Amino acid sequence: MSPSSRPLVLPVFVCALVGTLAGCAPGGEDLSIPGPKPPSVTCAVDQDCPDPALFFCNTAISLCEPSCRTRRDCDASRRGEAFAIPACATELGCQCDMNRCEVNLCASNADCVGLKVCRDGACVEPPPSTLAASCQITPDVVVGRPGGTVAFNVWVWDASGRPLVPLNDVVWKALDPDVVKRRGMERGSRATFELVAQTEARALVAASIGSASCTARVTVLSPDVPARGVRVSVVDELTGRPLPKVTLSVSGSRGQGLTSAVTGTDGTAWVPASGSVGVSAFHPDYGYLTLARLDADSLRDLRLSLRRNPLDTSGGVQVAFVEALAANPRTINLRLGMTGLSVPGLVSELTPESLLGAERRVDVGAAGSGDMSLPSGAVVWLEGSAAPRASASGVAGVCDASLAGVLDPEAEILAGTCSTRTAWGLTGTLPMTALPLSAAEPGVDPLLMLGRMLPVSTRFYSSAVRDASFRLVPTPGLSDGAPRPDAVTYPQLVSLDFEGVRLAFPFAVRVPQLPRYRGVYLDRAFVLSTVVAPGRGLVPLGYGAAANVSPADPNADADARLGQPGVVAVRMAPAHHGLEGQPYRLLVGATSRAARDDASAGTPTSFVVTDLSAPPFDPLGERPIAPGARFLPIPEGARYNFDTEASQELKGRELRVVEVGSATLVRVVFTNRLGRRWTVLASPSDAEDGVLIPMPPSGFEDRTYFGDHLGSRSLLRVETLLVSDGDWNDLGPSELVSAEGQGLEKVADLTRAVSALEMGRPEVAWIYPELEGQRLSRGSAVRVRVTGFRPGVDAEAQGRVRVTLKGGKGCDDIVVSDTAVSLSSGEVELRLPSNCSGTGVSLIAALEDTQGALLRPPVMVIRGVDIP
Known part of the structure; x- marks a missing residue:
């Protein structure tokens, strides 16, 4: 594959993933709802079907299939006994979704009748509490002070290790009410407790259900803090464990160090401080943290959280997609899947890499696409053949002895060598004949294509393994300064159902007015629908996206189906596979591909976050969901x-x-x-x-x-x-x-x-001469590429490119570029002095500011050449 064609592979993959949608060629296997169907009738046009109002002709297989315009068209009372759809004769019935009668799914217990509960999108009898065999409280370790409150969640499993979602039969208890007391009388999976009195670390909160019981360890610090200083408690952000050996430093108004201390085994230390100071926490295995301008006289008891260095260790799981064998498929079908692990932390750190992993080369020649570059969390295979395994990377967290090779879970947690996250998957099926040639057009945006097409498909599924545990190992190459997390193999394996729970909830989100970057409105808007798994992170359940180019204004472009500017169509699945009852959350985002057109540009993103009681069924977008916040401006003035x-x-x-x-x-x-x-x-x-x-x-x-x-x-x-x-x-x-x-x-x-x-960061690199020791003619033009910095002399320029010549004869000179710059490539051309010659001449390309001074620290690159 040529380098120029590689960027086109992911767009082809994405369109393949949504190939059953509008815009992709029709054709292929019958993908209508499973279960018994009305008698097959061959057809060429809709009029060949028994009732064109209730059927359409699927020309790909020349058979009539049930269709609808309203929900009533799916009911037996409308279709009659001859054309009734047995799969719709259920408690929830069917919805008319994209002109197909699709079995309706529940999204919460409120959607079910009587005492039934919603599990995996279906209303079922609540599982008896006697099935509960084990449980885990999250957070399982807490450090706080008197007066603080902590919300706990409990995960429950049956005897076979399958997730069990309790209803109202969890018994929460404060083991020492004089130290920790209960607030409220919840009996579900959540409960809130108040810290009352000082105590060393011990089990103080308990939850029980059936034969399962579990506890959380709580430390309550003294409410007294010595005068003329601050007490700082430092914990691991993702495990809650107190961090010893953290160096705490207090700095003055000029940034100078004043005093310092080191945390003990309880993660706390007292450090002298007064007035307006900076407080910083340093640990070699964790990210540093600085709190600027703290008023140490009024705020004297602090709690800081640090996260481990993300590349020091690497780990995750292998994912196998499990599918039922197809019975005599009419065409060759392509199976596609995307997977990842739940992501803890701020939404601003969400990236395609954090969701789907780094790209790698795979051979899918049998699928007709040859050698492809796909994220490690994306796979493609032919129906009937073995599904390749994907991989999903994750970060350190908590684990227990059920993880293979873990003899002392607490030691592994403290060392950052194990974790538990939720593995998620998004899957689809596509006839090979549906691969569109238009998907390979240069410049196509695969995430935008996916976000536009997914909401109008009824053939996507979501799957999850709520408790995917794995180990982490030191990242290869770290000691050499070039970490290679992609070189780590993942021994832990999880299996995801290929057809799990259907993305059965189409709706619309009204995107706030988009912010600007460099005077231009951001050109992409998207919505990621998730469920929040306590102690695990965000689990994606759906997606939608829109461009902002026609016109480029404060509102996202109108969806062709919804017809409303500023409204993005979304499709998502309900919470499932043990995640039921957890909060739904929508991440409404905007970004820009400015860096594609300007090598000096950064990458702007903006999010608003809104909670969702349950996903609605609103395929026409008649009741768009409006977030409660507006986008913040992009901080480009930093x-x-x-x-x-x-x-x-x-x-x-x-x-x-x-x-x-x-x-x-x-x-x-x-x-x-x-x-x-x-x-x-x-x-x-x-x-x-x-x-x-x-x-x-x-x-x-x-x-x-x-x-x-x-x-x-x-x-x-x-x-x-x-x-x-x-x-x-x-x-x-x-x-x-x-x-x-x-x-x-x-x-x-x-x-x-x-x-x-x-x-x-600003960088400069040589384009020509390409090689060290290359021979140039006198007065040659040389070229460099500049990124993260705008060279030139206009009002928006940040400075210029300077090439200093050393050695040779007549070469002690400085050449500065005042010529036009190609913004998209960042290329700058300069011409060497015509009188410069010699062997071993050094060309030092560096960046200077608008006043002509070299950037500090310097940004430069050296190339040695011969000029005869």
């Missing part, structure tokens, strides 16, 4: 001086973020080449005034730098967040880090809107 000396009106190591809209929190993330982070939190007002990033304590690497031999700057992402509690009270950094508050580990659940800009 600037940071990586140098210790003042530059460009910024002090050394000063950060400023302006125009944050209604945000309550500014979050800035530096990432080095090993994926290790340093996160800075500030209030919007402090970020606008400017905050100083302190130097790390001795022995800790400075993660504001990339970590290469050049000492270049790290990757930079700037986020603004609107965070509020259930009563829409604004929560800033002080409220979130207060030991009496909600806690940083809950920011993901409290965030209502977030905008982020991946600013990347």
